[in-house]
Amino acid sequence: MDKKLVSREEDYSKWYNELVVKAGLAENSAVRGCMIIKPYGYAIWEKMQSQLDKMFKETGHENAYFPLFVPKSLFEAEEKNAEGFAKECAIVTHYRLQNDPDNKGKLRVDPKAKLEEELIIRPTSEAIIWSTYKNWIQSYRDLPILINQWANVVRWEMRTRLFLRTAEFLWQEGHTAHETENQAIEETKMINNLYADFAENFMSMPVIKGVKSKNETFAGAEKTYCIEALMQDGKALQAGTSHFLGQNFAKAFDVKFADREGKLNYVWATSWGVSSRLMGALIMTHSDDRGLVLPPKLAPYQVVFVPIYKNDEQLDSISKLVKELRYRFSEKGITTKFDNRDTKRPGEKFAQHEIQGVPIRITIGPKDLEKKSLEIFRRDSLKKEFIEIDKSVDHVIHLLEQIQTNLYSRALNFRDENITEVDNFEDFKNVLESKGGFISAHWDGTDETENKIKELTKATIRCIPEQGEFSSGKCIFSGKPSAQKVLFAKAY
RNA sequence: CGGGAUGUGGCGUAGUUCGAUUAGCGCACACGGCUGGGGGCCGUGGGGUCGCAGGUUCAAAUCCUGUCAUCCCGACCA
Numbered sequence: 001m002d003k004k005l006v007s008r009e010e011d012y013s014k015w016y017n018e019l020v021v022k023a024g025l026a027e028n029s030a031v032r033g034c035m036i037i038k039p040y041g042y043a044i045w046e047k048m049q050s051q052l053d054k055m056f057k058e059t060g061h062e063n064a065y066f067p068l069f070v071p072k073s074l075f076e077a078e079e080k081n082a083e084g085f086a087k088e089c090a091i092v093t094h095y096r097l098q099n100d101p102d103n104k105g106k107l108r109v110d111p112k113a114k115l116e117e118e119l120i121i122r123p124t125s126e127a128i129i130w131s132t133y134k135n136w137i138q139s140y141r142d143l144p145i146l147i148n149q150w151a152n153v154v155r156w157e158m159r160t161r162l163f164l165r166t167a168e169f170l171w172q173e174g175h176t177a178h179e180t181e182n183q184a185i186e187e188t189k190m191i192n193n194l195y196a197d198f199a200e201n202f203m204s205m206p207v208i209k210g211v212k213s214k215n216e217t218f219a220g221a222e223k224t225y226c227i228e229a230l231m232q233d234g235k236a237l238q239a240g241t242s243h244f245l246g247q248n249f250a251k252a253f254d255v256k257f258a259d260r261e262g263k264l265n266y267v268w269a270t271s272w273g274v275s276s277r278l279m280g281a282l283i284m285t286h287s288d289d290r291g292l293v294l295p296p297k298l299a300p301y302q303v304v305f306v307p308i309y310k311n312d313e314q315l316d317s318i319s320k321l322v323k324e325l326r327y328r329f330s331e332k333g334i335t336t337k338f339d340n341r342d343t344k345r346p347g348e349k350f351a352q353h354e355i356q357g358v359p360i361r362i363t364i365g366p367k368d369l370e371k372k373s374l375e376i377f378r379r380d381s382l383k384k385e386f387i388e389i390d391k392s393v394d395h396v397i398h399l400l401e402q403i404q405t406n407l408y409s410r411a412l413n414f415r416d417e418n419i420t421e422v423d424n425f426e427d428f429k430n431v432l433e434s435k436g437g438f439i440s441a442h443w444d445g446t447d448e449t450e451n452k453i454k455e456l457t458k459a460t461i462r463c464i465p466e467q468g469e470f471s472s473g474k475c476i477f478s479g480k481p482s483a484q485k486v487l488f489a490k491a492y
Numbered sequence: 493c494g495g496g497a498u499g500u501g502g503c504g505u506a507g508u509u510c511g512a513u514u515a516g517c518g519c520a521c522a523c524g525g526c527u528g529g530g531g532g533c534c535g536u537g538g539g540g541u542c543g544c545a546g547g548u549u550c551a552a553a554u555c556c557u558g559u560c561a562u563c564c565c566g567a568c569c570a
Contacts, residue, residue, distance in 0.1 A: 013564095032562085087568070124570095158493085158568060165569070238570060275570055308529055347530040354530095365529055375529080492570090 033167030043300035084219020163280035171275035184268035210463030222246035234436025236489035242272035292357030308365030442482035444475035
């Protein structure tokens with residue numbers, strides 16, 4: 001099979017890029033670091049979006065939309081947040097172009113159109129949102145505010161990678177305001193659990209829930225909760241974060257409310273987000289050498305019908321059957337597509353749907369019509385079977401469930417096999433070099449040790465896990481006492 | 493911003509060391525036909541002036557200078 005994609009042993013990033021392009025998910029744009037999301041990729045994103053949106057709404061959140069531009073004075077209000085993002089901001093300084101007198105047919109920036117105050121293109125929206133919340137909140141009766149926004153943000157990254165890191169990306173960001181510290185913390189945790197639920201039950205991607213070390217905590221947050229996933233090349237990927245912001249933004253933007261006793265208090269805040277990076281996570285969790293593998297719950301269509309025919313009469317009778325089947329499938333909530341393009345041959349269609357990760361393919365030809373059966377192919381195991389037409393609907397329902405859980409358990413096995421317990425720094429380095437994956441080890445809790453390990457090995461603390469072993473021990477690097485093991489890994 | 497590399501039809505490339513036919517090939521594309529149960533076959537055809545600017549030369553994709561862009565490796569990050 002010389003036509004398959006670059007094999008796993010070869011450069012993983014090349015493999016990843018080729019896959020993204022060949023599957024028709026996205027491509028690089030002419031603008032450096034930016035990405036064009038193609039229809040098929042966007043369809044998957046929309047699936048994720050609508051599911052997450054539903055989950056947010058079920059937990060009491062509403063959608064709203066805030067401006068793309070953040071005046072610099074607002075942006076710098078919360079100092080830590082501003083400092084954290086300053087190095088990667090795109091800035092609007094002018095609002096008009098004019099004909100260039102020295103260069104016919106070209107335009108130039110009109111020097112007279114300089115903005116009095118620069119506008120930052122949001123790298124995240126805390127600033128603009130909290131400057132707004134100030135006006136919305138007077139009393140505890142105005143709380144909580146539970147708002148989510150679907151938006152694009154810009155972070156001027158040095159090095160980019162399709163979906164995983166692009167200069168502009170799509171995401172959702174939740175921004176909530178609460179009466180008490182406890183309520184805000186509960187919200188932060190609830191959202192992190194919601195993200196984990198989404199990752200595991202919809203993306204079939206196992207994640208580890210935990211808290212970030214101080215070093216890795218979001219700029220401006222008190223505490224960052226996260227979900228961490230492991231990719232097939234042994235690198236970790238931060239899949240979602242939920243931040244407890246304390247009163248930092250309330251103080252920076254002077255957002256006070258009258259509490260139940262009539263006293264003025266700063267409100268408590270959270271923010272949380274997942275981005276189009278989840279697309280990258282999805283790809284890097286399940287794909288194989290034939291291409292993308294999609295969990296049925298996120299596939300733009302779950303079943304594709306491919307007809308095989310020699311003449312119009314054959315196609316007609318196949319089409320008739322497909323039409324009926326599609327109707328029966330859609331009654332059961334299964335999404336289908338009939339690939340009756342006359343411009344491609346079956347073999348090419350098979351290959352294309354495999355690259356695109358369609359969970360189930362049903363092939364129908366004259367032989368099947370005769371035998372009243374169908375050829376059903378599942379993408380995850382690459383196995384074919386023949387099923388009687390009358391039993392096909394129930395069978396496909398069952399198969400889709402199986403694929404969904406099979407993908408999860410496959411990924412879970414891989415993940416668990418790649419968590420290594422380590423007791424000393426030598427082993428730590430060896431495992432990191434040879435095997436990769438997560439390394440569970442004791443850490444003394446200091447920034448200093450964390451930075452030193454990062455410097456020496458490029459591994460960072462992905463999270464302090466919520467669950468697992470809590471026995472105390474000695475830090476593998478400094479030998480100082482440690483309360484619990486934390487997870488290290490090289491990360492995207 | 494530091495280190496390395498590369499720019500040749502839509503994509504991938506050969507040619508560059510050592511200057512010389514009409515810049516070659518594969519894929520893709522278009523047309524015709526055979527086909528059709530895993531990226532099939534045959535034939536025909538269209539499309540490039542070699543990233544850009546300048547220089548050397550009888551002659552430049554090839555040599556020189558400058559410039560722009562992209563990619564990879566670092567630092568930074570969801």
